[in-house]
Amino acid sequence: MNEIYDMKQEISRRRTFAIISHPDAGKTTITEKLLLYGGAIHLAGTVKGRKASKHATSDWMEIEKQRGISVTSSAMQFEYEGFCINILDTPGHQDFSEDTYRTLCAADCAVMLIDGAKGVEAQTIKLFTVCRMRGIPIFTFVNKMDRASKHPFDLLDEIEKVLGIHSAPMNWPIGTDGNFKGVYDRQKKQVQLFDQKGGHHGAKKVGMLSLTPDSPELADHIGSHYQQLLASDIELLDIAGNPFDTTQFLNGEITPVFFGSAITNFGVETFLQYFLGMAPPPAARKAGGEMIAPDSDFFSGFVFKIQANMNPDHRDRMAFIRICSGKYEKGLQVDLALSGKSVKLTQPQQFMAQDRTIVEQAYAGDIIGVFDPGIFRIGESMASGGRKLQFESIPVFPPEHFARIYVKDSMKRKQFLKGIEQLALEGAVQLYKQPDIGTETYIAGVVGVLQFEVLEYRLKAEYNVEVTMSRLNYKLARWVRFKDASFARDLKDLTLTSTSLPVLDSSSSPVVLFESLWAIDWALERNKGLIFDEISEQSFRD
Numbered sequence: 001m002n003e004i005y006d007m008k009q010e011i012s013r014r015r016t017f018a019i020i021s022h023p024d025a026g027k028t029t030i031t032e033k034l035l036l037y038g039g040a041i042h043l044a045g046t047v048k049g050r051k052a053s054k055h056a057t058s059d060w061m062e063i064e065k066q067r068g069i070s071v072t073s074s075a076m077q078f079e080y081e082g083f084c085i086n087i088l089d090t091p092g093h094q095d096f097s098e099d100t101y102r103t104l105c106a107a108d109c110a111v112m113l114i115d116g117a118k119g120v121e122a123q124t125i126k127l128f129t130v131c132r133m134r135g136i137p138i139f140t141f142v143n144k145m146d147r148a149s150k151h152p153f154d155l156l157d158e159i160e161k162v163l164g165i166h167s168a169p170m171n172w173p174i175g176t177d178g179n180f181k182g183v184y185d186r187q188k189k190q191v192q193l194f195d196q197k198g199g200h201h202g203a204k205k206v207g208m209l210s211l212t213p214d215s216p217e218l219a220d221h222i223g224s225h226y227q228q229l230l231a232s233d234i235e236l237l238d239i240a241g242n243p244f245d246t247t248q249f250l251n252g253e254i255t256p257v258f259f260g261s262a263i264t265n266f267g268v269e270t271f272l273q274y275f276l277g278m279a280p281p282p283a284a285r286k287a288g289g290e291m292i293a294p295d296s297d298f299f300s301g302f303v304f305k306i307q308a309n310m311n312p313d314h315r316d317r318m319a320f321i322r323i324c325s326g327k328y329e330k331g332l333q334v335d336l337a338l339s340g341k342s343v344k345l346t347q348p349q350q351f352m353a354q355d356r357t358i359v360e361q362a363y364a365g366d367i368i369g370v371f372d373p374g375i376f377r378i379g380e381s382m383a384s385g386g387r388k389l390q391f392e393s394i395p396v397f398p399p400e401h402f403a404r405i406y407v408k409d410s411m412k413r414k415q416f417l418k419g420i421e422q423l424a425l426e427g428a429v430q431l432y433k434q435p436d437i438g439t440e441t442y443i444a445g446v447v448g449v450l451q452f453e454v455l456e457y458r459l460k461a462e463y464n465v466e467v468t469m470s471r472l473n474y475k476l477a478r479w480v481r482f483k484d485a486s487f488a489r490d491l492k493d494l495t496l497t498s499t500s501l502p503v504l505d506s507s508s509s510p511v512v513l514f515e516s517l518w519a520i521d522w523a524l525e526r527n528k529g530l531i532f533d534e535i536s537e538q539s540f541r542d
């Protein structure tokens with residue numbers, strides 16, 4: 001009885017989220033600051049030289065190098081005011097890959113980070129689309145308000161128009177013309193003043209001075225010009241702004257918007273407090289026709305990421321599992337749904353902000369990394385107690401870079417096929433075959449271009465196969481479907497531009513590779529009843 005109560009308590013205090021943003025919006029900085037508030041890093045702050053090297057490695061590996069802490073992981077966990085918070089890493093920059101998208105399938109909500117001067121940028125749109133598809137709640141943090149930014153009304157408009165989600169500002173910035181003064185908290189009806197002196201590059205937690213918007217003392221701090229501007233903005237917001245609605249928020253239809261400055265810590269702790277009050281705990285997840293409640297009396301979860309060679313001394317591979325229900329305890333035996341195998345989860349690791357530790361216990365909402373001797377694959381589900389549960393499949397996301405791969409030494413063809421098929425199963429690349437050409441030639445598709453280097457390197461290091469790659473001009477992949485399912489069509493019957501290429505993906509589903517959006521429209525116009533899917537919802541390579 002007590003144990004069940006404890007488990008429910010543990011699950012209800014978990015909050016698992018990912019930060020989605022375009023490179024340079026400040027994701028690394030805000031992650032550091034959140035960890036600072038969680039007591040995981042006592043002195044956050046930017047370190048000289050970071051700029052030069054950061055594009056080469058994952059964002060978190062960079063924090064790790066600078067801080068001497070171990071965060072190389074898929075998720076970091078920290079405690080704050082009774083909550084247990086899991087932040088999922090969404091690799092950006094060059095290592096932006098399908099993993100970045102898949103990670104969002106393991107999150108219960110997302111924080112969309114926007115650079116106030118730049119607005120909604122390309123990578124944010126892509127990641128937002130995935131969150132939208134899953135219908136998860138999305139918070140917005142508009143960063144870098146300490147500098148001149150776009151007008152906040154224009155930013156809200158951009159969020160609504162570009163992303164198609166309603167926005168509800170929770171606070172309001174004062175002095176967006178480069179004279180940042182602070183924010184007005186619409187709920188508390190208080191102005192929090194920005195203290196430039198307190199920041200020192202935001203190395204420590206900041207205290208805040210709060211005043212009511214009409215107090216005469218406020219004018220002393222921000223000047224009567226900004227006080228008047230604020231008064232008219234507040235009036236306009238109250239009349240014309242979207243009121244925040246919890247149901248719409250939980251359905252992913254409205255995003256609460258916060259303004260702040262991660263580098264100076266301004267607004268980060270307030271955001272964290274609002275976030276914890278609003279973000280949902282782990283919810284039930286669908287497996288077959290059933291909804292699996294997080295506090296079910298059995299363990300279940302799914303693999304959303306497989307990472308090879310985390311430790312270069314041992315050629316190890318880790319599978320990252322999102323726990324969907326119950327409790328994990330050391331040595332737990334689970335059944336895998338896709339492969340039908342029964343396995344003991346050995347040496348699971350969890351990633352605390354300070355250290356990579358072996359976990360004794362973990363709960364629904366948590367991420368654990370387990371040693372993978374080659375039995376896991378992306379989307380694999382597992383459950384304890386002899387249950388065979390398959391959670392909803394992880395979608396296959398559209399690659400944007402394509403290359404034809406050739407094995408250099410034809411004697412090594414067998415290893416090549418083994419290697420490349422294994423890497424595709426791990427989700428490192430997507431493989432396509434041309435239906436009329438033999439199996440030796442593959443086209444590889446990746447989301448981030450760094451993946452080609454990883455592919456080449458791993459084929460050499462792990463399978464002793466050297467390959468050459470010739471980059472192709474395709475930029476878009478679309479899965480082919482017809483409105484009338486009974487109207488079976490052959491790929492070769494499609495009317496396409498001469499530069500579009502019909503291929504089959506690893507599960508033999510028809511795909512067309514295109515060089516431009518124009519070519520997609522051209523094909524849609526000429527093939528009646530044809531539907532192109534940007535994201536494949538079919539089960540992941542089973």
Ligand code: G4P
Nearest residue numbers: 023024025026027028029046050051143144147261262263
């Ligand atoms: P990312 O992980 O999203 O790519 O962004 P990151 O945190 O690395 O931040 C990108 C740049 O933006 C960094 O500057 C960082 O200091 C700066 N930045 C982050 N938050 C804020 C903010 O609130 N205000 C301002 N003004 N700048 C911010 P950099 O020049 O690339 O590096 P550094 O020399 O500052 O270390």
